[in-house]
Amino acid sequence: MSDEVDITSPPSFAFTDEQQLFRESMRGFARSKFAAGYHARAQCTEYPSEAYDQLVEQGLLGMTLPERLGGQGGDEMAFGIAMEELAWADFNLAEIILLPSIAALMLKDSEAAEDTAAGIAAGTRHIGFCLTEPGTGSDAASLTTRAVPEAGGWRLHGEKTSVTSAHFLDCAVVFAATPTGGSTAFLVDLDDTVSRQRFKDPGLHPVGRGSLTFDGTFVPTENRLSPEGRGFHHVMGLFDLSRPIIALMVCGAAQRALDLTIDYVKQRTAFGKPLSEFQGVSFALAENDTRIELTRTLAYRTIGLRMVGLPHTRQAAMVKWFGPSAAVEAIHECVILHGHYGWSEEVILQQLMRDVSAMEIADGTPQIQKLVIARRLLGREAKV
Numbered sequence: 185m186s187d188e189v190d191i192t193s194p195p196s197f198a199f200t201d202e203q204q205l206f207r208e209s210m211r212g213f214a215r216s217k218f219a220a221g222y223h224a225r226a227q228c229t230e231y232p233s234e235a236y237d238q239l240v241e242q243g244l245l246g247m248t249l250p251e252r253l254g255g256q257g258g259d260e261m262a263f264g265i266a267m268e269e270l271a272w273a274d275f276n277l278a279e280i281i282l283l284p285s286i287a288a289l290m291l292k293d294s295e296a297a298e299d300t301a302a303g304i305a306a307g308t309r310h311i312g313f314c315l316t317e318p319g320t321g322s323d324a325a326s327l328t329t330r331a332v333p334e335a336g337g338w339r340l341h342g343e344k345t346s347v348t349s350a351h352f353l354d355c356a357v358v359f360a361a362t363p364t365g366g367s368t369a370f371l372v373d374l375d376d377t378v379s380r381q382r383f384k385d386p387g388l389h390p391v392g393r394g395s396l397t398f399d400g401t402f403v404p405t406e407n408r409l410s411p412e413g414r415g416f417h418h419v420m421g422l423f424d425l426s427r428p429i430i431a432l433m434v435c436g437a438a439q440r441a442l443d444l445t446i447d448y449v450k451q452r453t454a455f456g457k458p459l460s461e462f463q464g465v466s467f468a469l470a471e472n473d474t475r476i477e478l479t480r481t482l483a484y485r486t487i488g489l490r491m492v493g494l495p496h497t498r499q500a501a502m503v504k505w506f507g508p509s510a511a512v513e514a515i516h517e518c519v520i521l522h523g524h525y526g527w528s529e530e531v532i533l534q535q536l537m538r539d540v541s542a543m544e545i546a547d548g549t550p551q552i553q554k555l556v557i558a559r560r561l562l563g564r565e566a567k568v
Contacts, residue, residue, distance in 0.1 A: 207269065210265060210266050210270070215269075215272070218235060218273040219273040222535075223532045225274065225390050226274075226387075226389060232277065232390045239277060239280075243255075245281055245288075247266060248263050249305050254306055255288075259491060260487050261484070261488070263285065263429065264487050265432075268435055268480070271434070271436030272436035275437045275539045276390045282429060284304050284310070284311050287304065287312070290369070290418075291304075291357075294371070296371070296407055297371050310352055312350065313357050314344035314358040314359065315359045316345055316347075317343060317345060318345045327342075327360060327361045328342055329359070329398065330360055331362050333363065337403050339401065339403075340358060342398055345394075347393065350395060351382045354373070354374055356371075356374060357369055358370050358371075359419075362413060365413050366414060367413070367415035368410055368412050369415035370408055372398075377400055380394055380395070380397075381394050382394040386541075387535070387541065423547065424490065426547055427501065427503065428484075428487050428500055428504070429487075431479050431482070431507030432483045434507050434540050435480045441514060444533070469517075469521075472510075472514035475513070479507040479510050482506075482507075483503045485499065501552075501556035501560075504553045505549075505550035508541075509550065515536050515540060518533055
């Protein structure tokens, strides 16, 4: 959506009583079920199947899908609330359901893909996004993966990289170049014509990341999800949702680090008094609390703008570059405030920092987000 509309005075936002009750319910569920086990799960590369099944049972994989597809028919604000609360308890579990939830929104209006969308909600289909390539990164206009037309469909050739949970997926939304130019989005079953590689990353171990290489993978005609050559345009609107959702996820993780640190500095003493009484400690907490609250507020505001049909691309880009940076900084400060104890793997701070730092790159680097903002301010013709 264009940002030509004046949005200097958008509608005010506050949670309704119903949304606040949902937040409390989601917080109770996430923290009671997952918070204690986050640290152990986060250090293991095994997919957390038991926890995943609990997410499915709770209906979190189909939050925004219509009831006819097995979803809850929830709105984007509820989705954001759920993701922030889940990320406080277990950041990796939030990441595991992020992309399937976004993909499901892309599939729900495609008659051929309805069964897959329903399978996502039911937890029986595991879907990913395949946009990034080894030599192109965020340059979606220069895709080298090709979709070659043939009778009844297409054949895919090429490699996609940085695919979340690549080792675990059974289908994917794949963006490929077509002979008419531009990119086209396809729903692809990942059969034996697809080879996989898993990367060794410093964080997000249960989620995993890797590459998928397509060697003549067949895609039937009805599995084309976008108009030919318009795949990237078809998905851009979903980036404007995933970006504030990611910001809320990192807020959840950073808030956990701050909560843990606030408790610690109240109890830990130095020079005869609690650490919390030292201005160097209290001001650091105040500064980081401010940055996380600013991120949270802008993220929910962005979703609010989306829900009433107002432009929000600029705000989505703002919160996507600022939020992960603020969260990493906050968690790092919490490590320092814990002293040598914070450097230990015995507490979760190091793990939180590794997991959250991935979000500085995911869904577009800070440089990409700033480019989006600058173009909204100066026009696409500007040399930015």
